[in-house]
Amino acid sequence: MVDLIQQYPGQLAAPATRPRASLRRFARRRSTTAFLMCLPLIAIVAGLIVYPAFYSVFLAMLNKAQTKFIGLDNFAYLLKRDTFRMVVEQSAIFALTAVFFKALIGLVTAHLVNNLPSKGQRKWRGMLLVPWVIPLALSTLGWWWLFDPTHSAFNWLIRGFGGNEIPWLSNPYWARFSVILVNVWYGAPFFLIMYLAALKSVPEQLYEAAQIDGANAWQRFVHVTLPMMRNIIAITVLFSLIVTFANFDIVQIMTAGGPRNMTHVFATYAFLLGIRSGDLPLGAAVSLFMLPILAVSAMFILRGVRRRGREIG
């Protein structure tokens, strides 16, 4: 952005009014105005995200009573615990499976919506975004009622069709399936909208050229659509991976980590140890555990995005 600085010769000539003039000049800069307008947001980000993030790193290096600095002992302790290793495994299963299906469903639905006649497309786009718009805690509660251990609405339907009831939340493996299903239901619209935007930005000429070259629909998808969408796919997957690894609401409301701790993810386990069991440093260590892994993957993904951006540019 180029700053627009307006200068007034009369003011420059009068040294007595220089501080006042420079202040006015400073205020008239567009970048200054932009900065001032962003200041509340910067303050919120600094106060509610940056400070707590650094504080949680500090907290994770204290002993339980928060009286002694113990370095990485909390992390070393966690790595020795069976339950924590299970939580790592579950979080990975939860995040990777959910992100994969969200991306897949988002991609397929985006194509379907993109191919709809433009007249009715807006309605479909609106309807498909509904799961993403409803507050997550509220929609999860709705899902919990559908999966209710004793009075499940789904089981009522299954019974009606003569089938056997499914232990949605009482069997650990079905419970894992249920929490992943709800996460996919909630998150797929985000992928849909991002992919739809990406699809709309692919120049029509590329498809025409491919068609002239004799490419069929699959070949056009693989050689035109996918390469043009790679950056958006990479960024949405990265963003969703980070958010899904940090998911709390769905698991806490539906299973609270049970049965047998087999649905805990990092956030719910951190809450259990940090808030419920009163060991804040250990809870902080659990929540920070994925930070280095996610940070490194974010670095690689974003480097790829930048490289491809330069190639296109």
Next chain:
Amino acid sequence: MQRSTISRRDLLKTTAITAAATVSAPYVRHSYAAGKLALGLWDHWVPGANNTLTKLCNDWGEKNKVEVTIDYITSQGDKDILTASAEAQARAGHDIMSHRAWQIQVHRAVLEPLDDVVTALIAKAGPISPVAEYLAKTDGKWFGIPTTVGSQVKPCCSRLDLYKQHCGVDLTKIFPPNPNRDPKLVDSWNYDLYLKSAEQLFKAGFPIGLPMGQTSDAIDSTGAMFRGFGSVMVDEKDNIKVDSNETRAALEYFKKLMAFNPPEVYAWDDAGNNRWLISGKGAGIQNPPSAWAVAKRDNPQVAAQCWTHDMPRGPAGRFVGQLPFFYGLWSFSQNKPAGKDLLQFLSEKDQSRQLVAASVGYDLPSFKSYYDFDTWDKVEPPLGTVYNYPPRGDEQPTITGYPARPDVATQIYNQSLHTIMVAKVTQGDEPIDQVIKWAHGELEGLLRA
């Protein structure tokens, strides 16, 4: 310049006498308390119960010229725990807060010792529940006052008609709504009879429902049953005791008992067992009278058959899970004298009587001398249904995790080691020895400094 006529020896003597008098004297309420008090109190689920508490606080405030403001905070989603944690970290917020069971231990570094108030209360009301003492007293100091509001035990709540029809057991005879119990009949209510009845009720299509998830109802009753078999996870001296014949016996028992429970108990939250009883599908649960109270509103026919009574007796005794609530006064409060005054006022017998009545007998004071309130005699239907809710006979209150030091027990409780062990054995079909080994490993971790 005038020289002091008090010698160093006199000064020391006077100081010592004053200090001794202050420590040993009972707490006396001040009439000059003034200023403001902000209270963050547990939001009672019984309609109208909050109003009685508000009225009591306001009456006290008016009398003592203290401006009292109350925020009722729900325990749904642990909002009360989160609020207390935030206030403890920020060293700001209310003056007095409600704390559930272990939270006094969690926050004791920022709680004001309340020995003077508790000592005065004990002097008046007699002995206090040992569970409350275990949870709120550390290094000889009380950091919380057990409240009437919210405190509870979790005895059996059974269907009279189903037990009579399918098991031939008349629970009103074993546990009558008066002090005239037949010790022989009470003795017959043991874990063998409980298992036999569970099997008969299961076969009749009305299983009992014991939650085996990771929420408080499940943890409290399962812990009490383990204790009934004499099983201890960690003793007072940090020795891990889980690998014992008592633990094996308890797990063997659960293996048989859980086969007669509905399979969904592993996913029940604290409302799951209530709904089970209220729906009419279940013959018995272990719960405070909340399930009965909701049944009275939603399914009166079921409520008319509910009877709250003692837990079965095990080889090591008859134990019932207790979950006391506490009031804590933050050390950063600006009005500690007024806070202490109010806490003492709320804990006295007359106020407790009104609070118990407002909760229809759900709230259970921590002083045994308060068990003579007539609310428990009068509540119906059926008349006397909750008479046996306060532990009256040989039933002893306990809390899951006891007797480990509270730092460790908090984690045993909150990480649901007991119910996970049972679920591993009964739902996961894991060998008992393997499960005990797993628990041993977890406990080693919990004992770290």
